[in-house]
Amino acid sequence: MNKDSFLIFFLILIAFILLFLAYQLISYFNRKNHQKTVQKKVPENTVNKCPVCESGLVGNQRIFSRVYHTESDSNQLCYIMGCSHCFPYSEMGVRRKCPVCTKQIPQEGYLVARIFYYQNKKNHVHIIGCTECNKNRIK
Ligand SMILES: [Zn+2]
Ligand SMILES: [Zn+2]
Known part of the structure; x- marks a missing residue:
């Protein structure tokens, strides 16, 4: 493996890690929002x-x-x-x-x-x- 291809491989790896982190962050916020709406809904409609x-x-x-x-x-x-x-x-x-x-x-x-x-x-x-x-x- 020469120096250039190693660098490209390294950059792709970082890009993948960033994408993975971004995905985690987005799904975390989605879950948080979802929980919020559920908590709001339950007492109003059933109680x-x-x-x-x-x-x-x-x-x-x-x-x-x-x-x-x-x-x-x-x-x-x-x-x-x-x-x-x-x-x-x-x-x-x-x-x-x-x-x-x-x-x-x-x-x-x-x-x-x-x-x-x-x-x-x-x-x-x-x-x-x-x-x-x-x-x-x-x-
Ligand atoms: Zn009463
Ligand atoms: Zn009174």
Whole structure:
């Protein structure tokens, strides 16, 4: 092997190493981005949050609520008691809090909300307040 061909061989080898490193780097970043999007997606799509205690709800856990039929078809009055974490009894460390007045909701209290039904959009739940901050309005 003469000096020139050795040099060319050496340069090709370096080029291959650089290509390999670049490939590793790109696949590393791709994996990182992929993980990020997966982490973002999972809680939003499969977990519902309890509006009373902000606990994440999975699978068959559900929110206890009473829906009252009102004269209007597009929206209905709804009382939200809580989820299995906070109703009828609060679990350790679970705080029942009103998202409107931020006061603590008593165990026998509930949130007052209005559900808006849309034909083409997702239904919207608008929380008016709790039994504490709506005392005067609830009859
Ligand atoms: Zn809850
Ligand atoms: Zn309140």
